[in-house]
Amino acid sequence: MKEKLYNIPLNDAADAGDECPLCYAERDMERKIMDFTLGNQSSYMERDIRAMTDKEGFCQRHFKAMFDYQNALGNAWILSTHLREVQKEMNAAMAKHETGGKPSMLAKFRKGGQDTAAEDSVAQWVKGRQGSCFICRQEEQARSRMIDIFFEMWHKDSAFRAKITGGKGFCLPHFGELCEAARTKLSDSEKQEFYDAMFRLMQDNMQRMIGDVDWMIEKYDYQNQDKPWKDSKDALQRSMQKLQGGYPADPAYRMKK
Ligand SMILES: [Zn+2]
Ligand SMILES: [Zn+2]
Incomplete structure (x- = not known):
């Protein structure tokens, strides 16, 4: 899997004088990830990237960001194959679905009287889909690297430490x-x-x-x-x-x- 490692310039972030240098660095990262996903370099036309976006999809917040980014054709390419992937998964989830009656009294008793309707297998598949996002995953990885880099710099860079404590x-x-x-x-x-x-x-x-x-x-x-x-x-x-x-x-x- 081809992943991009983004440069995380925490010194610039500390110099910016914002309410939070990590927010500053995170915004920078988020913009780079948006550019990577949907920008001029057209990585969405590369087969391995498209395979990832087809499988992972996007959360509601990032669909909004993608819409606002204003690359209509890029979005259309991504959606055309992602929709087909979702269609395939949806059909498979429906085919596996067991349409039972109401949960039995025993099942209710085991669940402590809770309604077990939320465990419908198709509903579970939908929930999994909603929780999956190509951009969120990249952001999470970058965020955890950002925290690592922060502590590395805190350790060895006294000028950085002074900027932070005086910020x-x-x-x-x-x-x-x-x-x-x-x-x-x-x-x-x-x-x-x-x-x-x-x-x-x-x-x-x-x-x-x-x-x-x-x-x-x-x-x-x-x-x-x-x-x-x-x-x-x-x-x-x-x-x-x-x-x-x-x-x-x-x-x-x-x-x-
Ligand atoms: Zn912050
Ligand atoms: Zn997301």
Whole structure:
């Protein structure tokens, strides 16, 4: 299977001064993966790539991203063979389907009184399909490499470490991922130092975020209309990023024409 290894420039991400450097790096990765999947190099016309997209398909979020990317012909090529693959699977799932009556009392008893209708074999096949995505899988692999690279740099690059500890912290999802990964990637003494630094960083920056949103509200008071915005103009998208990651104010990512 031909997989692409993406360069993950965490130094650039730390220099960007965003609410979360890992979100910054992740957005960069996500765009490269979109370009790879549907971009000008037409990898979707290569047989081995198409075999993967035929089998894995895409989740709802990534179909939306693919639609917004605006490569209609590329999407059509991908869909024409993927639909056929799904049709084949669907027919096979239906052929194997056993149409029983209602679940027996004994089956209900074993399941603790739960309705067993959710275990219909065709429904299970559909669920498996919904959980399968060519782009999600690539993103997950890139994300786990990003966390590895973060800790490698944290170990050996004191300038990077200084940028991180002097930065704006992380979004909560990435902060959680770092806390989890630190358990296995750092020694006991390194852990103490890491968690102390990260907790202080997150506390300080959460407080800063609250101040930015509060000032935004104050600015809507006519008495403050001539006062400066300070850092509050984009406080909404930055708070949303701080809480759940991502870039809510970003326009859809499109194909370079
Ligand atoms: Zn983040
Ligand atoms: Zn997906």
